[in-house]
Amino acid sequence: MPQPQCSPPRNRLAGTAEPCGDTLLALGQGSRLAPAQGPAGRGGWRGPSAAGAAPAQLSLSVTLPMTVPLGSASPPAPRYGAEPGRAGTPGCPRGGFEWGEWGAPSCGEPGGDCRWGVSPPLHAQCSQNLRSPRMDLCHVPATREKGWYLALMAPNVKGPNYAWLDPSRLYCHPQGLQDCVADLLQPFQGDPIDMVAGIDAMGFILGAAAAAVLQKGFLAIRKAGHLCVQTLAQPYTDYSGREKVMEVRTDAVSPGLRILLVDQWVETGGTMRAAIQLVERLGGVVAGVAAICIEDSEGGRWIRERYKCAHCVPPGLQPRFDRHQFGWD
Ligand SMILES: O=P(O)(O)OC[C@H]1O[C@H](OP(=O)(O)OP(=O)(O)O)[C@H](O)[C@@H]1O
């Protein structure tokens, strides 16, 4: 039987500095771009300025993969539980990580000849690659160090009413998604976890995937107004500066139940903190907090200091994410 082909192998804009806009398909009444001035609390956006000023109308959008890679890469053995640690990339002069595809920090340590701690020629290559922070959705690097798939994420091209980055493109990559979930679970190997909870909306993807790996149930922590059953509500403020409310059903968490909380990203920490409060108000125990990135914000530190945490960001790259830099300078 013929294998599905993975072609064309590259995003047509790969190698350019041009933001190509991941959300290419919009269904509904059209999506006008957001006002250039976001509400208080924003300010992380570093993309091109948004055109248009009308509020967005209701619409659906998808991240449009450039190719359909299913079956195109032979999947290596799952890493969860299989690797005691991560070796540095062979040949890396400092024995650390080399992320050639993206130009992320080569050795994962500060200092050196450039801010990435790599040699000038490598730095030039890094800078070039950072301008096109996309890997195609078929490519699987030979060495899959922690966070290699972060290069698949896509920067905001729509303006300050959106998060500064959209990690969800990495979920389109079969190996990227699998390795991301494995990295999120790695610190919790051997820990007692009774249930995984994911935060609305993108936290559902990673949370449900993690629950499937752990063979545990999945609890949806939802933005208010959707659950038609008895709920507990928790107000919070997130990176947008807006006041919001999170809800959880009251019939799933029994006292002492150990819950791993999963979300896509922690920026100010407001969202995750609300989820923590919900779990604890129900008598549950937060067994851990997992997100692709936990930014070094006041709220992020609050979480890190109190709960066991997992994330996918190598140390050398964390400061860049804290500054909301993703291939723009
Ligand atoms: O740390 P904070 O400042 O609270 O921000 C983090 C939250 O913001 C994002 O979700 P968002 O509400 O944008 O929506 P989505 O998950 O539906 O994309 C992200 O996935 C977290 O849930």
Ligand SMILES: Nc1ncnc2[nH]cnc12
């Ligand atoms: N999806 C996301 N990516 C990056 N930063 C965020 N802050 C809040 N949500 C985010």
